[in-house]
Amino acid sequence: MTQVSARLASLSPSATLAMSQKSGELKAQGVDVINLSVGEPDFNTPEPIKEAAKKAIDENYSRYSPVAGYPTLRNAIVAKLKNENGLEYTANQISCANGAKQSVCNTIMVLVNPGDEVIIPAPFWVSYPEMVKLAEGTPVIVAAGIEQDFKITPAQLEAAITPKTKALILCSPSNPTGSVYSAEELAGLAEVLKKHPEIIVIADEIYEHINYIGKHSSIAQIDGMKDRTVIVNGVSKAYAMTGWRIGFIAGPEWIVKAVNKLQGQYTSGPCSVSQKAAEAAYTGSQAPVEEMRQAFERRRDLIVSLAKEVPGFEVNQPEGAFYLFPKCSYYFGKTDGTRTIENADDLAMYLLEVAHVACVGGTSFGAPECIRMSYATSDENIVEAIKRIKTALAALK
Numbered sequence: 447m448t449q450v451s452a453r454l455a456s457l458s459p460s461a462t463l464a465m466s467q468k469s470g471e472l473k474a475q476g477v478d479v480i481n482l483s484v485g486e487p488d489f490n491t492p493e494p495i496k497e498a499a500k501k502a503i504d505e506n507y508s509r510y511s512p513v514a515g516y517p518t519l520r521n522a523i524v525a526k527l528k529n530e531n532g533l534e535y536t537a538n539q540i541s542c543a544n545g546a547k548q549s550v551c552n553t554i555m556v557l558v559n560p561g562d563e564v565i566i567p568a569p570f571w572v573s574y575p576e577m578v579k580l581a582e583g584t585p586v587i588v589a590a591g592i593e594q595d596f597k598i599t600p601a602q603l604e605a606a607i608t609p610k611t612k613a614l615i616l617c618s619p620s621n622p623t624g625s626v627y628s629a630e631e632l633a634g635l636a637e638v639l640k641k642h643p644e645i646i647v648i649a650d651e652i653y654e655h656i657n658y659i660g661k662h663s664s665i666a667q668i669d670g671m672k673d674r675t676v677i678v679n680g681v682s683k684a685y686a687m688t689g690w691r692i693g694f695i696a697g698p699e700w701i702v703k704a705v706n707k708l709q710g711q712y713t714s715g716p717c718s719v720s721q722k723a724a725e726a727a728y729t730g731s732q733a734p735v736e737e738m739r740q741a742f743e744r745r746r747d748l749i750v751s752l753a754k755e756v757p758g759f760e761v762n763q764p765e766g767a768f769y770l771f772p773k774c775s776y777y778f779g780k781t782d783g784t785r786t787i788e789n790a791d792d793l794a795m796y797l798l799e800v801a802h803v804a805c806v807g808g809t810s811f812g813a814p815e816c817i818r819m820s821y822a823t824s825d826e827n828i829v830e831a832i833k834r835i836k837t838a839l840a841a842l843k
């Protein structure tokens with residue numbers, strides 16, 4: 447019988463999308479589900495960005511763009527990196543793609559040979575290990591629990607490095623934990639990397655602007671790191687543009703050239719109209735970004751204070767992104783009389799079916815003792831969700 451390739455068979459389906467789908471099905475049956483499983487801002491794209499897209503359509507931005515993206519967009523990204531991050535790049539060091547997701551995948555695909563190792567701190571964004579597997583590389587998972595605020599130490603990084611290590615994927619602010627590496631913590635990791643100049647850092651900074659501790663720090667800002675770092679970023683989270691699908695890499699020209707070659711055979715340049723919208727996002731007023739950030743910060747404070755009151759939950763103080771990642775292993779082995787909770791995925795399913803609150807179990811983030819809750823939703827939903835969760839958990843003995 448004809449079958450799909452071994453490459454595809456080894457790929458796990460996206461757990462976050464699966465949970466969204468399951469909660470969508472319940473909603474379609476008329477169940478009042480509060481969805482804390484989504485990974486996107488609940489705001490609409492700011493008006494000036496939408497206007498720029500409409501204008502782009504009227505001006506016939508309807509043809510193939512250069513594979514790396516329009517020079518005007520890449521120049522806007524160069525200016526952003528200089529003004530916001532103090533980093534000097536040229537337009538040739540930027541390649542735009544269909545979202546940061548494709549940017550991460552492109553980078554992995556052009557760097558990783560079969561058998562190469564890629565260090566991925568856990569908890570991790572679900573797609574990283576799967577992308578490494580697609581490239582026939584080996585994900586090397588380095589676990590960082592809540593007691594270390596879900597961040598790896600220089601000693602852990604050092605211990606994970608082998609002659610086969612090709613890259614380190616660093617996500618800060620982090621999905622799913624909200625943890626943010628400080629400039630000092632990044633410097634500590636960079637100290638280790640200095641001894642291993644062949645390792646490339648893939649720095650996923652898609653949550654850069656959703657940061658509650660002040661200025662964003664990039665590992666590329668540390669002496670000696672820029673020429674071996676690929677920054678991944680995009681407009682999805684900062685500008686509430688998840689559906690527009692524009693991300694980018696900024697990095698050494700040899701990697702950018704390779705990504706352009708891959709993308710030229712694979713997808714071509716991303717959507718022309720979306721590129722013009724992204725250009726408007728980077729060159730226009732940044733006030734909406736700050737407004738949304740403030741709303742997320744208020745909700746962070748709300749959900750943290752409420753979740754700390756949930757018996758059995760261990761909660762960290764997320765410093766960025768819009769996720770809370772409580773440790774909930776207290777409930778493992780407990781039962782409501784009909785089912786026993788073995789792990790966080792069971793707990794997420796229990797909360798969906800009993801409390802009608804959709805969260806995502808931590809297994810696919812490399813942390814089976816935690817669940818992920820997105821607080822990119824209204825204050826009312828946050829309050830009601832935690833109330834329901836508390837009631838449902840109280841029934842577990």
Ligand SMILES: Cc1ncc(COP(=O)(O)O)c(C=O)c1O
Pocket residue numbers: 485544545546547548571617620621650652680681682688691692693
């Ligand atoms: C850590 C991380 N990186 C990348 C992405 C992908 O973003 P984009 O919508 O730009 O593809 C996401 C989206 O959830 C994310 O959480």
